[in-house]
Amino acid sequence: MTEKTILIVDDEQAIREMVDFALTRAGYHVVGAENAGNALALLTQFRPDLILLDWMLPDISGVDLARRLKKEELYQDIPIIMLTAKVEEQDKVKGLEIGADDYVTKPFSTRELIARIKAVLRRSSPPEKEEALTVDQLVIDPRSHRVHVSGNELHLGPTEYRLLHFFMSNPDRVYSRSQLLDRVWGQNTFIEDRTVDVHVRRLRKVLSDTGYDHLIQTVRGAGYRFSAQVIA
Amino acid sequence: MTEKTILIVDDEQAIREMVDFALTRAGYHVVGAENAGNALALLTQFRPDLILLDWMLPDISGVDLARRLKKEELYQDIPIIMLTAKVEEQDKVKGLEIGADDYVTKPFSTRELIARIKAVLRRSSPPEKEEALTVDQLVIDPRSHRVHVSGNELHLGPTEYRLLHFFMSNPDRVYSRSQLLDRVWGQNTFIEDRTVDVHVRRLRKVLSDTGYDHLIQTVRGAGYRFSAQVIA
DNA sequence: CAGCTATGTTACAGCTTTATGACAAGTCAC
DNA sequence: GTGACTTGTCATAAAGCTGTAACATAGCTG
Numbered sequence A, B: 001m002t003e004k005t006i007l008i009v010d011d012e013q014a015i016r017e018m019v020d021f022a023l024t025r026a027g028y029h030v031v032g033a034e035n036a037g038n039a040l041a042l043l044t045q046f047r048p049d050l051i052l053l054d055w056m057l058p059d060i061s062g063v064d065l066a067r068r069l070k071k072e073e074l075y076q077d078i079p080i081i082m083l084t085a086k087v088e089e090q091d092k093v094k095g096l097e098i099g100a101d102d103y104v105t106k107p108f109s110t111r112e113l114i115a116r117i118k119a120v121l122r123r124s125s126p127p128e129k130e131e132a133l134t135v136d137q138l139v140i141d142p143r144s145h146r147v148h149v150s151g152n153e154l155h156l157g158p159t160e161y162r163l164l165h166f167f168m169s170n171p172d173r174v175y176s177r178s179q180l181l182d183r184v185w186g187q188n189t190f191i192e193d194r195t196v197d198v199h200v201r202r203l204r205k206v207l208s209d210t211g212y213d214h215l216i217q218t219v220r221g222a223g224y225r226f227s228a229q230v231i232a
Numbered sequence C: 001c002a003g004c005t006a007t008g009t010t011a012c013a014g015c016t017t018t019a020t021g022a023c024a025a026g027t028c029a030c
Numbered sequence D: 001g002t003g004a005c006t007t008g009t010c011a012t013a014a015a016g017c018t019g020t021a022a023c024a025t026a027g028c029t030g
Helices: A013-025 A036-045 A062-071 A089-097 A110-124 A158-169 A177-185 A194-208 B013-025 B036-043 B062-071 B089-097 B110-124 B158-169 B177-185 B194-208
Strands: A005-009 A029-033 A050-054 A080-084 A102-105 A133-135 A138-141 A146-149 A152-154 A216-219 A223-226 B005-009 B029-033 B050-054 B080-084 B102-105 B133-135 B138-141 B146-149 B152-154 B216-219 B223-226
Touching: A005 A013, A005 A036, A013 A029, A013 A110, A029 A036, A036 A062, A050 A062, A050 A110, A062 A080, A080 A110, A102 A110, A110 B177, A133 A158, A138 A158, A158 A177, A158 A194, A158 A223, A177 A194, A177 A223, A194 A216, B005 B013, B005 B036, B013 B029, B013 B110, B029 B036, B036 B062, B050 B062, B050 B110, B062 B080, B080 B110, B102 B110, B133 B158, B138 B158, B158 B177, B158 B194, B158 B223, B177 B194, B177 B223, B194 B216
Parallel strands: A005 A029, A005 A050, A050 A080, A080 A102, B005 B029, B005 B050, B050 B080, B080 B102
Antiparallel strands: A133 A138, A138 A146, A146 A152, A216 A223, B133 B138, B138 B146, B146 B152, B216 B223
């Protein structure tokens, strides 16, 4: 998967650093802004997957900023978690009313913060397409995360599974090793092209018991192709 | 069982306090909201077992709010008792038409209120899916809250019971640890993903005596899957 | 056919994900 | 309170995967 980017908007440097440290360790990419103006400027530069917004900011209040973002079509889909020192029910309610997706009360544990971030991201990420794909007797079913050929389950490692799923979703088309790395491994991976060969080999090996390894064809000088047509 | 939570939506603080006092003493957990907006916001945070809704509210009328909630799949199962100062048959009918489960006329005695709440909760809690689920000789029966394999009862802790019930209700499908936390533990619990492993382990342990632990399968990199199908 | 390049295979050390057992804190009925 | 259960978290042990390097083959070019 791709790394998620989180924008933390808080005027206290200590908080930003703490959050940065915790979230980075949890595998997120963190960008900080110390006030609303900064945050807005940054938003024109890139699109975070989630925004952590302090309730009180020196220029525009976090509440107003949230309200503003939720009004703009471009930004309204970015989930927001409010950070607040206040504990009153009123504020909590207000925060949620303006469209924040959750709120965390200071002081908070990094564990809670991470848990809430995960929950919000999970809720807001679109459900994946989970149609089962079939080629002849070969079936890959994302819902059960299973691959089987006429009743016999095939065991694939995570990478081989993704590779096969990608191939079956995009049949009859050649992909270079680099393209496969981008599409199957993710965009920011730094892996040798030849590694793809190894995984193709592993996938073919599993498929070979049932003869379906022929579906994965080598296109010399170009890459690999998955062909839905069963070649005798 | 868990303590029942009741959301009281009324703009008069005196009423809220009175109800809070009475219901708390009766063993309920009470949360108050003074208007419909507040109530809606609160509903994103937790799920009450019942809502006491004033007929007239400052922003959206109680009637409209009730109608709205009953339309949404997520909330339509929460029983609603309308609180009304009016006594006309017309209103009574209207209230029930929109889907309220009962109504109480102000002024009301706390005894009456509690009695009606109990009645409504009793009536509305059973409609949960209570069917016993079976896989081969393994049976889980929500009515008796029991699990047994060919006559022998298995002892499961509450969490393991819910986990097994969830799995048996949703077979042949992978769930990530996070999804399981959402679905089995509830949406606003913030515990470690890895804790799921431990409960899976506990559940498997109990099932292992009868060999049914194999039904709970680990899908590396994806989560767990309960599968009745034994694919060779 | 020699020489060269692209692809196939295998082995493996390091790393990541799971499984497991132990534990302290929390609950609940007595 | 007390004792029997539960529960979430850790630390540690196991398993399972992954990316590379090295060597074997196959394919192409001239």
